[in-house]
Amino acid sequence: MKIAILCPILILVCTCAIGQNLIGYSDTEIRKFMKENRKEMNIDNVRNTMFSYLKYSDNFDSQTILFFLNSDSVCSSMRVICDTAMKAVKIKELDEKYRKTGETSWIDSQGGKNYLIKFHDEKWSSIITYELEK
DSSP, X not given: OHHHHHHHHHXXXXXXXXXXXOTTOBHHHHHHHHHHHOTTEEEEOOOOSSOEEEEEEETTSSEEEEEEEOTTSBEEEXXXXXXXXXXXXXXXXXHHHSEEEETTEEEEEETTEEEEEEXXXXXXXXXXXXXXXX
């Protein structure tokens, strides 16, 4: 019974993907965006001496979003890590939002710049990486 109730909630939460490429946003702008648009995601306070990033996770630990920040605290790349059960939903969402360039890659064009989006499966998770095309 609990699974029957939990599954639809989990699917609803997981299908609300980041929905927007936040590369170029400052850490303050990302925090504001997440607070207003992704209320189901909670910021995790992490300390790392090698990398500067913001980490958000949902209440079910089925999705994590990492915003990697440069020395000016501006997002230079993003990574969404989610449960492998959401693979089909995530790929469908990427197909609808971005221009497909390969089996597991897309391009997002904004402000005269192209951002490469790659989908990658691991053993226990699916990973979506957003970065400026080089």
